[in-house]
Amino acid sequence: MFQTLLFYVFSTVLIAAALGVIFSRNPVHSVMFLVLAFFNSAVLWLLAEAEFLAIVMVLVYVGAVMVLFIFVVMMLDINIEEVSGSLTRYAPLGLIISAIMVFELMQIIWLRGSERFVLEGFASMPEGYSNTKALGAILYTEHVYAFELAAVLLLLAIVAAITLTMRKRPGLKVQDINQQVSVRREDRVRMVKMDAEERQ
């Protein structure tokens, strides 16, 4: 009972936040609403006893992806007026996609009606079961090779990114600490002699 109440509370906030993402005029506000939406969906995962997914949701989406989003939004300095006009422009496409999603939801509801595949509620696990532990166990035993390869892939991505971006080119704004420290007053300050001006 209490769980159902919690579910509805968080779902309501989630939907409200999602609407906020679409309707707020300021892109930074949109991103903040998206963060709120992610937090609420993480709580829904927790209610479903999928604590690992909940943690990953917060760590990856909120911690990494959204921070990147905010950086990009701030750096691009998007014109708010321009963005607001796009709502009606993309409306037909949005309607088509939402129609598809509604159709898919209907399918699920229909499946539930025919009592196949779909569970009534969240599946409850036995006492003391931890899916973080289960995932960790399988990741470090059965899939250890793939896990290590994924790590190599990340290392390679770092090497590749640095190779392609770390280079000297004209117009690059790099701090030369040596030059900065050894600067003398004459390099920066120029004394200008001029006659005193008359009082206005």
Add this chain to the structure above:
Amino acid sequence: MNFTELLPAAPEILLLGLICVVLVADLFISDENRIITFWLSIAALFCTGWVTIATQSAAPFTMFSGSYISDSLSHVLKVTAIGIVALVFMYSRDYLRQNNLFKGEFFILGLFGLLGMMVMISANSLLTMYLGLEILSLSLYAMVAFDRDSAEASEAAMKYFVLGAIASGTLLYGMSWVYGLTGSLQFHEIAVAINDPEINGLPLWFGIAFMVVGISFKFGAVPFHMWLPDVYQGARSAVTLYIASAPKLAALALILRILVDGLGSLHEVWQGMILVVAVLSIIIGNVVAIAQTNIKRMLAYSTIAHVGFILIAIFCGTEQGYEAALFYTLTYVVMAAGTFGMIILLSRQGFEAENLEDFKGLSSRSPWFALMMLFFMFGLAGVPPWIGFLAKLNAIAAVLDAGYQALAVLMVLASVVGAFYYLRVIKFVYFDESTDKTALPVALDTKLVLSLNGVALLALGLMPGWLLALCAIVI
């Protein structure tokens, strides 16, 4: 778990460790001593090659819960890949130096690419195959974009990256269908599961179709070849040399492991798709190559044609066909490495020998390397007694034995068309006057290796018995 249990995977583990050593060592080497990175990379390749040979076992051995396989096919392909990458590094050294591109990252990315290939060659599950492919592709994208000051290279890298990502996605999508239906990632378990008539149906074929598209793209077969000429032309010659040679071995492993080991009993399902792709490849590759004036572009189309031959050999679905495909790929990478090595040999500071005209009068500049060019071109064209002839002959014999006479006739016709543009290069080399009299500015050891590479084509062609026997054992 005991450490000796990891022994069959020692080549990959050692290579990864050595890559990290080279990566860190490169940090402390000044630009004047960058040659140390080069020799360290060569040493890393040598060690990995030695360990690969030392740890080989006759019986197939799977480990890491069946996601890694060590068998004779993996040994042959790995040793060849390591050797080819070493050749690529040798040829590239002077070229990179002359073009101010002599950076440690080229070799490190090259070694990472090799690691990706080795993972693919030894993959026994869809997951490791995909991860190996991504490691290989990611290092190739970065290598194509390596020369950041070149607009063509950046354009080529962008095209390659976007199209490659789509192809990887396609392959992964197909894999997800096969995994979803068979319930296993491992090839030998998939091979058992697909015999169930309930699984073997339209959804599985749907997944296979997506995987065939992904594989064809990675191979560069028509109609998924559009990236190949642009990337070959846009990338610096040293990078083209890398892309054109060793990754073909990994692509062969990709197709042999997935389609033959995993889905071999569904041979009738994928046979038709491979046939269409292969026939289009040999026709379009050979015909379009005639119209090219840029030799890198011409060789790109010739690659497409050769890939068509490899795919046709696989299409047969017989042991003989798989042997022919392996033989073809092994000899093709040696020929491709040498041919692009010649392009690099003729290039120097600020000058890329990439037009056919640049080969004019090579015989008066250097009679020996003109002869080598003749060897490579005869090898690619399939003139006896060079090894390329035997590769083509094997493929055609496999097709005939499988009972497809019309296809064999088409292959012969396509080879004849292909011979035209290879012989045209020889005409430029021997019968045209040179506009350029400068000597070839390449170190002695590179010349020596390139000469060995050229002579190897003839020597293999005269004594192919052991290689044929090897292919027969492996398959």
